Amino acid sequence: MRFLRYIVLVIALVLWAGGLSSTVSHWLYSVGVIVDDYRYGDLYRISALPQFKDHQPVCPPSNRASDTSSTHLYIIGDSFSEEQRISRDDFRVSHYQRVKWGFSQRAQLDPTKRNVLLLETVERHFREHFAQPVNELVVEKDTNQAPSAMVSWRRRLKEDYHRSDVEERLASTLFSHDWAFWLKEVKAALTLSWFNRASTGVSLSRDHKNIFLDFDTDTTRKKLSSFAKLPDTEVNTLVDSLNSIADRYRRLGFDDVYLSIIPNKATILEPNRGAYNHLIERVQNSPKLRVKTVNIYTPYKEASQVPYLKGDTHWNCAGRSLWLDAVREQLSL
Structure with a gap:
């Protein structure tokens, strides 16, 4: 009996560690204890x-990367440009570097190349990203000098340890298999059928054919929703901020700076849900x-077909292809 208690304790400790540590959770993924x-x-x-259950597709690779290209591409982006969606192979470039919003990376620009910076953001986060200085990409003259081992060790530990979202990570660790999803499906279907209510965090279109992130539709979230009020004064402030950010990165050595705002799913699939604030058009068409x-x-x-996945906030392969085509054409990649 004591031996059994020890086994249960060890299992509980491993699962708890998986909720706290990316390293442990990745190991649990590799051995099949956790699934995506x-x-x-x-x-x-x-x-x-x-x-809205929909297997995530594997989009065909572009295979366009080139070691002989004269362009180096840098991206400051969100989940749309994560590695599982976008990579160097999608562009004809000889160097590719991406940093996520809210994080920091160093970069050393090659003055003999065309250095291009792409600021990629989904619509819901545009107002918060550009209401403040953008310092995610730190351009340095010499990045060959590595930071001390102590700094590197602390940084790795900070990135690996996730105390703030441990509850959500534990839920993923314990209830990520299909049997758990089946139980959740039964509860969610009954709640929608009996009370016409979906889970907190999402909202359904009026015809219940599409599902959106609640951030995109809830107008009480003033900086996120497609239908929240956006005064002209704020648009002008955001445009001024963009200009200032681009000017600074040009002074640091970039030849070109581009902006790509990816529409919220609700913006495209249910624009008449409320009074759309037309953030994207007003920013992109600003004379300033x-x-x-x-x-x-x-x-x-x-688009002739929906560019978004059925059960996801992100694009499908058709939507991804449209974005890549637009980026390649505008950036000459």
Whole structure:
């Protein structure tokens, strides 16, 4: 009996460590204890509504990377440009570096190359990203001098340890398998059928054919929703901020700076849900804007097929292809 208690204690400690540590959770993934709970879509993961359960596709690779290209591409971006969606192989470039919003990376520019910076953001986070200085990409003259081992060790530990979201990570560790999703589906389907209510965190279109992130539709979230009020004064402030950010990165050595705002799913699939604030158009068409833009709003509005995944906030392969085509054309990649 004591031996059994020790086994249970060890299992509990390992699972708890998986909730705290990325290293441990990755190991648990590799041995099959945890499975990817985003595999059917992030919106399905939140809602557990079976009609939006959708396997995440593997989009065909572009295979365009070139060691002989004269262009070096740098991206400051969000989840749309994560490695599983976008990579160097999608562009004809000889160097590619991406940093996530809210993090920091160093970069050393090659003055003999064309250095291009792409600021990529989903619509819901545009207002918060550009209401403050953008310092995610730190341009240095010499990055060959590595930081001390102590600094590197502390940074790795900080990135590996996740105390703030341990509850969510533990839930993923314990309830990521199909049997757990089935139980959640039953509860979610009954709640929607009996009370016409979906899980907190998502919202359904009026015809219940589409699912959105609640941030995109809830107008009480003033900086996030597509339908929250956006005064002209704020648009002008954001444009001024963009111009200032682009000017600073040009002074640091970039030849070109581009902006790409990816529309919220609700913006494209249910624009009449409320009074759309037209953030993307108002920023991109501002006469004061001195930053080149990659316009994906218009191609998405005119697309013959839905550019988003059924149970996810992100694009499908068709939507991804439209964005890549727009980026390549505008950036000459």
